[in-house]
Amino acid sequence: MMTLDFLYGIVLLSMIPVRYEPAEQSEMVTQLMFGDTFRVIEEDGNWLHIRNDFDNYEGWVYNRTVFQLDEETYREITESRPAIVASFQATVQEEDKPLTHIVQGSSLPNYNHETQTFRVGDRVFHFDGEVATTPENCRTQLIENAKTYLNAPYLWGGKSAYGIDCSGFVQQVSKVVGIKLPRDASQQVLLGDDVSFLENVKPGDLAFFDNEEGRIIHVGILLSKDRIIHASGQVRIDSIDQEGIYNLELGEYTHNLRTIKKIIE
Secondary structure, three states: OOOOOOOEEEOOOOEEEEEOOOOOOOOEEEEEEOOOEEEEEEEEOOEEEEEEOOOOOEEEEEHHHOEEEOHHHHHHHHOOOOEEEOOOEEEEEEOOOOOEEEEOOOEEOOOEOOOOEEEEOOEEEEEEOOEOOOOOOHHHHHHHHHHOOOOOEEOOOOEEOOEEOHHHHHHHHHHHOOOOOOOOHHHHOOOOEEOOOHHHOOOOOEEEEEOOOOOEEEEEEEEEOOEEEEEEOEEEEEEEOOOEEEEOOOOEEEEEEEEEEEOOO
């Protein structure tokens, strides 16, 4: 059995691509954000096949875009709860080093709220921004977070306002209010309780959509019984009924409604 040189790691850049295969030309399947930790499954030259700790998603990352952790530091980080960045944009900085710009949903391990610093092993970082707190009304905060992404461009595998896909949008917005969701719509649909009719929905419920083969291919966040915010071309608000999403600009239905799920009590 081959021994791995690289077992544990963390992202200390703003965000990095995770690819389907170990090649720069390969499809980006998701992104890792600042502070995300992972385990290494296998190595292929300069590429690492990793499993992200937050959602267990797997893919390939270039080894020069990540920072290696020893097991003790990895355990210290993963066995504690990191602070989650709530600011749409924020910065982190090590002493005497350039600023790193990070985005909403990034993680700050071993965060000290009084000094606004956090630590990765012996490295100390200063944070300028806001971290998430437990909201008084989770549904209201979820909707407010979602609307800050309006007009963000669609990007397959993306998870930030600079480019985001439908399930990445739902996952990131939920993460900031303390809700942990899987990465893909086909995984997210397995959670929560069914809502039988649009008349019974509450803001923050999730709507899922399928293709002709019955496969879940899209997800969005319901604002009301007839409005939905979702990432399709860009993050946008559209009309919805029992048939699906209706795009007024196109004058047609663009997504076929399959089911509605409640993930917030």
